[in-house]
Amino acid sequence: MALRGTLGDFSLTDILQLIGLQRKTGVLVLEREGERVTLGFDAGRVVSAESSSRPTEHRLGNLLVKRGKLTEARLEEALRIQRDTLKRLGHVLVEQGWVDHETIRRELELQMAETVYDTLRWRSGEYDFRPGERVDWNREFVRPIPAEHLLMEGARMVDEWPIIERTIPSRDVIPRPRPAAAEILASVGSAPESAGSIYEQDIDFDLIPQDPLAGERSSGPKGLSQAELRVLRWVDGRRTAGEVADLSELGTFEAFKTLVRLVELELVEIVPPEGDGEVPAAPRRPRLMARAAPARAAGLLVALAAAVGVVAALHPLAAAAWPGTPRLPLPATLAPAQAVSAAGHLEAIRAAVSRARLTRLERALRVRYLASGRWPRRLEELVEAGLAPARLLRDPWGRPYRYEPIDGGYRLAEAGPIPGVPGPEVRERRLAPGPGAPGGPAPAP
Structure with missing residues (x-):
């Protein structure tokens, strides 16, 4: 069963997660505004990636010339041999002894990953996954990359790109x-x-x-x-x-x-390029770019913990255990430890964890929909399908999350209010009507 739809309904992250979890083999075609990207998968691993805007063979030869690893004369000769023999350019270059095997492998794998990372930033377009379709990939030079690895790296890049673009x-x-x-x-x-x-x-x-x-x-x-x-x-x-x-x-x-x-x-x-306007001024030290002195090591751990509100709660404990612990600068959204009780800290942490679990459940729901063409009737189906652990179905207070399928979507909510904690959080999603189904994109015949 092929899957077709728009990236407005399901992100590429959802689609890659589905392919990786189910170890699918096939071809995923992505299109937007005249650009076409084709990703090949073997047992849930990415083995090829081609973009109409930058063909791999063309870029490979040009980059090797620009880096001084290949002369233009040899590139022209290699392209002539390629036309006559129909061999891949990398094979020709290695056979002739003009470029070593490791250089070709590293360059092809980098280009493949770059193509995937670029598409992860797409916010619109169409997708068409064709399971079982034969994938012609370069087994001599390319090592398959698990979709999960690309997702983890891609998520980090998507988060940090806005900061890079300031500069x-x-x-x-x-x-x-x-x-x-x-x-x-x-x-x-x-x-x-x-x-x-x-x-x-x-x-x-x-x-x-x-x-x-x-x-x-x-x-x-x-x-x-x-x-x-x-x-x-x-x-x-x-x-x-x-x-x-x-x-x-x-x-x-x-x-x-x-x-x-x-x-x-x-x-x-x-x-700016000649003839263009000024480049926007960047902040003196963008938040994710700074790594001066020991603050970078401490700041990395603080940022990870602060995502769930742990820093404010644990800093007093650390100060009690190690009197020399310096005061850490906390994000403005976190209240000072002196102003919040220990109980308040714990409730805030639990609330943050609960919202994070809702987000993970939503991701699992979307993957389940992509795999089956319908929303689950109950959350337990996610556990049965191996998309979520059983503990994810309850909030940190031990209460089950409320879930119900609705017309064209679902409603997911926390069980009820907790004193001193805003909420309860309610997530509702409906798909825009798409080809083949009134509620959204559906498996194609």
């Missing part, structure tokens, strides 16, 4: 080196190959290292990381931000994020 509003702006940058580059000479982006590191919540900043320190001048040096070496005042990102081999998101850091360090300034 770099488009790929066409031009980063220009400032005098201090020239001094740094002169002291390091040609930059060595980077081992990868510093932002690719995951957080292990079971083990907090004694020195959380150790992985980000660099022996480079001014304490710059290898990623920052790698980006800085391509900034010449003529290349656009997009070209710098392509040459850095870090990917657009990581390269732009690194550029923002260089702007903060006053090593780079952003200027």
